[in-house]
Amino acid sequence: MTHRTHTHDTPRDAVDAADAADARRQSFGRLPERIRPEDTVETKPATRPDPARDTYHADEWLIRYCG
Known part of the structure; x- marks a missing residue:
């Protein structure tokens, strides 16, 4: 597969770009x-x-968990 480098704009490309x-x-x-x-x-x-x-x-945890 070859890679083509685009070096200039054709008029169609210029219109599309605009x-x-x-x-x-x-x-x-x-x-x-x-x-x-x-x-x-x-x-x-x-x-x-x-x-x-x-x-x-301060001692609420005692009432909830140890009571």
Whole structure:
């Protein structure tokens, strides 16, 4: 099998390349709009801890596993 090296464009190849370049520009010719870093972060107001829900018992594992 021989490998042919393409050294010049024929008029048909030039037209195909121009069409392909135009199609690429229409799809990818522009960068997407810039997203500001402020728009990528969501902030929520902090709430006070709820003692009924957020209690920590250091010996809870004893009650669960040894009781």
